[in-house]
Amino acid sequence: xxxxxxxxxxxxxxxxxxxxxxxxxxxxxxxxxxxxxxxxxxxxxxxxxxxxxxxxxxxxxxxxxxxxxxxxxxxxxxxxxxxxxxxxxxxxxxxxxxxxxxxxxxxxxxxxxxxxxxxxxxxxxxxxxxxxxxxxxxxxxxxxxxxxxxxxxxxxxxxxxxxxxxxxxxxxxxxxxxxxxxxxxxxxxxxxxxxxxxxxxxxxxxxxxxxx
Numbered sequence: 092x093x094x095x096x097x098x099x100x101x102x103x104x105x106x107x108x109x110x111x112x113x114x115x116x117x118x119x120x121x122x123x124x125x126x127x128x129x130x131x132x133x134x135x136x137x138x139x140x141x142x143x144x145x146x147x148x149x150x151x152x153x154x155x156x157x158x159x160x161x162x163x164x165x166x167x168x169x170x171x172x173x174x175x176x177x178x179x180x181x182x183x184x185x186x187x188x189x190x191x192x193x194x195x196x197x198x199x200x201x202x203x204x205x206x207x208x209x210x211x212x213x214x215x216x217x218x219x220x221x222x223x224x225x226x227x228x229x230x231x232x233x234x235x236x237x238x239x240x241x242x243x244x245x246x247x248x249x250x251x252x253x254x255x256x257x258x259x260x261x262x263x264x265x266x267x268x269x270x271x272x273x274x275x276x277x278x279x280x281x282x283x284x285x286x287x288x289x290x291x292x293x294x295x296x297x298x299x300x301x302x303x
Contacts, residue, residue, distance in 0.1 A: 137208035
């Protein structure tokens with residue numbers, strides 16, 4: 092694997108795999124359960140304030156297998172792509188989802204993500220987001236990416252703004268998070284935005300010296 096630029100990899104069956112040489116993003120598998128369970132369990136207090144209330148069986152293997160089945164169905168339907176984020180040591184660090192994919196006149200999607208507590212604040216999600224954004228614009232050929240954050244989630248808002256997303260407004264009582272309906276800041280990035288275009292080489296791939 093070349094380390095000089097981001098590479099976008101796919102299996103013959105079309106399952107999405109993205110890599111920059113230091114991070115690998117791929118679709119979840121049943122075999123990921125133990126790593127997923129351990130990371131989500133240890134990060135529960137860190138994640139719950141920003142997520143919908145976890146169900147009583149949220150961390151069970153049965154629930155995880157149902158998630159993987161749903162992810163595969165949504166991918167096959169072209170409505171969503173869920174990816175797990177792995178580091179250089181093949182350790183699971185978090186996840187990112189390209190959801191609510193809309194074609195027709197919209198050509199847009201929503202993104203959401205989570206990172207295990209011990210991997211947060213180290214640039215891993217920034218790298219995963221960069222790979223994902225390029226995949227959305229270059230391979231999926233979408234025009235608009237949206238993301239929504241609770242106003243108090245300054246770290247997530249900062250990540251998005253540092254990745255070329257712009258604030259567009261406030262969504263009232265948008266999602267029920269941790270048991271309460273919460274307002275969300277709406278941010279978006281367009282394929283026509285100029286941000287980062289100077290960091291793309293002639294092949295359409297990001298150069299490795301990109302710090303965006």
